[in-house]
Amino acid sequence: HPEQSYAVLFLDLDRFKVVNDSVGHLVGDEMLKQAALRLASACAPFMVARLGGDEFAVLVDSLPDQALAVTVAQRLIDSLNDPIRVTNKEMFTSASVGIAYADAHYTRAEELLRDADTAMYRAKARGRQCYEIFDEQLRAEAMRALDLEGDLRHALVRREFEPHFQSIVSLRDGQVVGYEALLRWNHPKRGLLLPADFLAAAEENGCIEQIDWQMFAMACEQARHLPESTYVSINVSARRLRVPDFDEVALRTIRSSGLEPQRVRLEVTEGALLDQPEQMSSILLRLRNAGVLVQLDDFGTGYSSLSYLHRFPIHSLKIDKSFVADLANEGSSPAVVRAIIALAESLGVEVIGEGVETPAQRDALVALGCEIGQGFLFSQPMLVKDLPGITG
Numbered sequence: 001h002p003e004q005s006y007a008v009l010f011l012d013l014d015r016f017k018v019v020n021d022s023v024g025h026l027v028g029d030e031m032l033k034q035a036a037l038r039l040a041s042a043c044a045p046f047m048v049a050r051l052g053g054d055e056f057a058v059l060v061d062s063l064p065d066q067a068l069a070v071t072v073a074q075r076l077i078d079s080l081n082d083p084i085r086v087t088n089k090e091m092f093t094s095a096s097v098g099i100a101y102a103d104a105h106y107t108r109a110e111e112l113l114r115d116a117d118t119a120m121y122r123a124k125a126r127g128r129q130c131y132e133i134f135d136e137q138l139r140a141e142a143m144r145a146l147d148l149e150g151d152l153r154h155a156l157v158r159r160e161f162e163p164h165f166q167s168i169v170s171l172r173d174g175q176v177v178g179y180e181a182l183l184r185w186n187h188p189k190r191g192l193l194l195p196a197d198f199l200a201a202a203e204e205n206g207c208i209e210q211i212d213w214q215m216f217a218m219a220c221e222q223a224r225h226l227p228e229s230t231y232v233s234i235n236v237s238a239r240r241l242r243v244p245d246f247d248e249v250a251l252r253t254i255r256s257s258g259l260e261p262q263r264v265r266l267e268v269t270e271g272a273l274l275d276q277p278e279q280m281s282s283i284l285l286r287l288r289n290a291g292v293l294v295q296l297d298d299f300g301t302g303y304s305s306l307s308y309l310h311r312f313p314i315h316s317l318k319i320d321k322s323f324v325a326d327l328a329n330e331g332s333s334p335a336v337v338r339a340i341i342a343l344a345e346s347l348g349v350e351v352i353g354e355g356v357e358t359p360a361q362r363d364a365l366v367a368l369g370c371e372i373g374q375g376f377l378f379s380q381p382m383l384v385k386d387l388p389g390i391t392g
């Protein structure tokens with residue numbers, strides 16, 4: 001009805017998962033309850049509904065003008081300004097809100113909720129604790145994403161993905177010990193695309209699983225052209241690691257490529273392991289028994305909870321490039337990198353410094369006891385046929 005305009009607000013608590021993981025679920029639940037009460041009184045007379053987890057939705061109906069939805073959004077955000085007390089502890093939380101106005105674009109309520117969710121994500125990206133409105137720009141972006149989805153499916157069929165290889169070297173003498181296979185999309189119209197251009201979309205629509213399998217097979221296949229003394233390391237998304245018979249399919253793929261399993265390493269992230277630690281641990285163990293080693297990617301950016309590390313059969317830690325970038329900066333402290341290296345040493349795990357761009361960063365890593373690195377200083381990722389010293 002034209003006169004009866006309304007809006008949907010999608011609210012998500014900021015970093016709630018971190019809070020929950022650090023204080024425990026009981027305290028987390030209590031906090032969530034209190035936050036919900038505040039939200040409910042802040043948005044009265046409109047109703048707040050819990051969508052699950054730390055997500056809430058508010059339907060602002062009989063909207064006199066669009067400003068009201070914004071006012072309600074701001075009231076919701078402000079209602080969490082004061083700390084929440086749970087068992088004598090004061091805790092802080094905040095919320096990000098997305099707003100979508102019902103207009104002629106919509107035929108179903110779910111679409112409105114979806115767009116409010118999209119706007120909420122932009123509020124998070126803008127720095128959290130704020131609201132965003134789903135507007136024409138976001139609509140255009142969503143449409144582009146839809147295009148990308150179709151393109152991704154075609155790309156799988158037309159085999160437009162290809163691995164580029166970047167060397168991993170011994171920092172002291174520059175000798176190549178392995179190569180990381182990095183995904184590239186040779187897009188017919190847009191040229192060579194990097195994972196940042198399409199990985200999020202591929203994850204969202206589930207294509208990532210198939211892309212990863214294709215990449216995996218190609219990387220093993222092409223790695224036969226690499227020197228026998230080197231390994232190839234392949235990135236595995238969390239989603240694919242969770243496929244129940246992942247290890248079997250991976251080993252079958254490696255064997256049928258003719259590459260020895262000893263020459264393959266898998267790169268996984270902490271988040272992927274912690275989701276189902278028991279299951280992951282046994283998968284990785286079976287792989288290691290078959291010769292395939294595991295490297296923990298982007299170390300230091302995720303949970304980095306030290307307590308779990310020893311439970312997984314991990315061969316190497318890759319120090320995230322953000323820490324390496326900081327290493328040679330004046331006034332920066334190598335404390336984090338030093339701690340990671342000490343931890344690795346005590347666990348008997350190899351360390352690899354990622355994103356080494358300057359000789360100063362390389363030297364700093366060596367001085368701290370990191371012997372292996374990877375980065376533009378040594379090589380860009382490139383097609384196997386373009387790698388120096390590779391023939392065939």
Ligand code: C2E
Pocket residue numbers: 166181182183194195196199208212215235236237267297298321354355356357374375376377381
């Ligand atoms: P990653 O696993 O951390 O890969 C290293 C990234 O750092 C690569 O970006 C690489 O090109 C870049 N890099 C290498 N040396 C330097 C340096 O000296 N300085 C800087 N600033 N960057 C450097 P790329 O290729 O764009 O890949 C981005 C991310 O996409 C990867 O991060 C990985 O998480 C993901 N990815 C790449 N290939 C695959 C794949 O086959 N499957 C899946 N699931 N993810 C992949």
Ligand code: CA
Pocket residue numbers: 180235267297
């Ligand atoms: Ca990686």
Ligand code: CA
Pocket residue numbers: 297298318320321354
């Ligand atoms: Ca990494």
